[in-house]
Amino acid sequence: MKHLFKSKFFKQLFPILILLILVKLLWFAVEIIWLSPTGIGHDDEVSGKSLYYRVKLTPNEAPAPRKKQVVKIAGSIKDITLLAIYNSADTTVITVEYKKKTKVLSRGDVINGFMLEGAGSNFATFSKDAKTYRIDLIKSKKSSSSRSSIKSTSRPSSSPSRKPAKAEGEVVDAGDHKIVDRSLLDHYAKNIDDIYKNIGITEVKKNGKLKGFSISFVRRNSPFAKLGIKRGDVIKSINGQEINSYNAAFEMYKNIENIENLTMVIQRGKEEMELEYEIN
Amino acid sequence: MQMVKNIFITIIVFWFALLVFMPKQELYFTLEKELLKQDIEINEQNIEEGLFSLNLINSEIYVKGIKIATVEKINIFTLIFTTNINMKSLILDDSLKSFAPKMTDVANISYSLFSPFIVNLEAEGNFGLLEGNVNLNERKLRIDFSETTKELDSIRSNLKKDEKGLYYETSF
Numbered sequence: 001m002k003h004l005f006k007s008k009f010f011k012q013l014f015p016i017l018i019l020l021i022l023v024k025l026l027w028f029a030v031e032i033i034w035l036s037p038t039g040i041g042h043d044d045e046v047s048g049k050s051l052y053y054r055v056k057l058t059p060n061e062a063p064a065p066r067k068k069q070v071v072k073i074a075g076s077i078k079d080i081t082l083l084a085i086y087n088s089a090d091t092t093v094i095t096v097e098y099k100k101k102t103k104v105l106s107r108g109d110v111i112n113g114f115m116l117e118g119a120g121s122n123f124a125t126f127s128k129d130a131k132t133y134r135i136d137l138i139k140s141k142k143s144s145s146s147r148s149s150i151k152s153t154s155r156p157s158s159s160p161s162r163k164p165a166k167a168e169g170e171v172v173d174a175g176d177h178k179i180v181d182r183s184l185l186d187h188y189a190k191n192i193d194d195i196y197k198n199i200g201i202t203e204v205k206k207n208g209k210l211k212g213f214s215i216s217f218v219r220r221n222s223p224f225a226k227l228g229i230k231r232g233d234v235i236k237s238i239n240g241q242e243i244n245s246y247n248a249a250f251e252m253y254k255n256i257e258n259i260e261n262l263t264m265v266i267q268r269g270k271e272e273m274e275l276e277y278e279i280n
Numbered sequence: 281m282q283m284v285k286n287i288f289i290t291i292i293v294f295w296f297a298l299l300v301f302m303p304k305q306e307l308y309f310t311l312e313k314e315l316l317k318q319d320i321e322i323n324e325q326n327i328e329e330g331l332f333s334l335n336l337i338n339s340e341i342y343v344k345g346i347k348i349a350t351v352e353k354i355n356i357f358t359l360i361f362t363t364n365i366n367m368k369s370l371i372l373d374d375s376l377k378s379f380a381p382k383m384t385d386v387a388n389i390s391y392s393l394f395s396p397f398i399v400n401l402e403a404e405g406n407f408g409l410l411e412g413n414v415n416l417n418e419r420k421l422r423i424d425f426s427e428t429t430k431e432l433d434s435i436r437s438n439l440k441k442d443e444k445g446l447y448y449e450t451s452f
Contacts, residue, residue, distance in 0.1 A: 016293050019290065020293070020297045020301075023294060023301050024297070024301045027301045027302060027303055035303060036313050037309065039308070039309045039312055040312045040313060040316055040321065042323035042340065042342055190378055245345055246346055247344075250346045
């Protein structure tokens with residue numbers, strides 16, 4: 001009788017087939033016991049909607065017609081202390097201290113009989129009786145006890161100019177809010193490592209889920225310390241956007257170049273506080 | 281001699297079967313779960329399982345919920361003792377342009393059991409070429425750049441220079 005299959009060949013093939021089946025069974029067992037049958041789909045985090053939106057009521061493009069104010073001829077320029085300056089191509093806003101009260105003035109406003117004419121990077125010019133007076137910006141809050149240097153000149157006030165870009169800038173306390181130098185913000189946006197040298201930010205988790213971020217340390221005399229934030233503060237929201245995820249924090253970081261005003265809500269102990277910043 | 285031949289054939293068949301029958305997709309899903317513990321997510325549009333490799337098409341990579349990169353194709357190829365991950369058209373998010381080159385045409389990550397503490401990196405893009413390695417034992421990363429172009433200017437401040445040229449070094 002003639003054999004259909006060579007028995008020798010079949011004899012050799014049989015163990016190989018057994019081995020293949022064993023490997024398949026081995027993988028099957030591994031798959032059942034350890035491996036995940038389904039993948040993980042990324043859920044696009046629905047970033048919390050802003051609690052409110054900032055609306056610029058006085059757009060720079062078309063300033064409202066200003067009423068001519070009657071200049072009261074009284075007082076001295078020495079009574080005015082220049083705290084902060086905001087300068088753009090078409091807007092000049094300064095913060096001054098007068099009679100222990102902080103006031104915000106824009107071009108044309110009058111204080112103590114002096115009309116604001118304009119401002120440079122570190123000074124503001126006022127006019128009174130066809131004379132121009134210059135007040136220099138105080139260096140920092142620490143030196144606020146020293147008087148602003150005042151020069152009286154007859155030359156017309158200079159046109160407003162922008163601050164030159166530099167790696168480091170100042171944080172100036174303007175009473176109810178703080179003015180942060182744009183160059184300072186740009187520096188930290190580009191050098192993220194520098195942030196973590198000055199401030200520690202840790203996750204706040206509840207039941208293993210990220211709920212927000214808290215400040216673990218603030219380096220003394222660093223710009224972050226001047227911002228008024230302290231160790232233990234919990235950042236609740238920035239400009240109405242709840243900061244309860246890395247995505248929300250990163251979105252804020254990505255848009256930092258376009259931000260002109262910043263309102264940060266923090267929780268300090270049981271108290272909730274609002275910190276206001278102006279990016280100049 | 282016949283005995284040696286049989287053992288050799290058995291090993292080859294076993295290794296071949298191990299690769300072919302490997303549940304690649306399920307292994308990838310398990311890897312995804314492990315990466316998720318480190319807050320890394322890969323969101324792929326399509327998975328193609330080959331005989332020896334796995335292809336992820338149009339993947340998005342998220343770290344801590346932040347989308348950091350998109351990759352047109354990721355090819356994961358393993359021979360068990362060596363593994364290669366090849367990426368084609370890796371585009372980093374715009375916000376990371378000051379940390380790493382935005383556009384990478386081809387990137388290759390390789391790992392071999394023969395040097396278990398070293399992960400090798402190679403990439404080519406409009407910034408030039410890069411070669412580097414991650415030392416898992418010393419927890420150090422070093423990347424050497426060559427044939428660099430002006431596209432690398434945005435991250436040049438993070439780079440150091442030695443006799444070989446520009447390099448990036450960090451520890452973790």
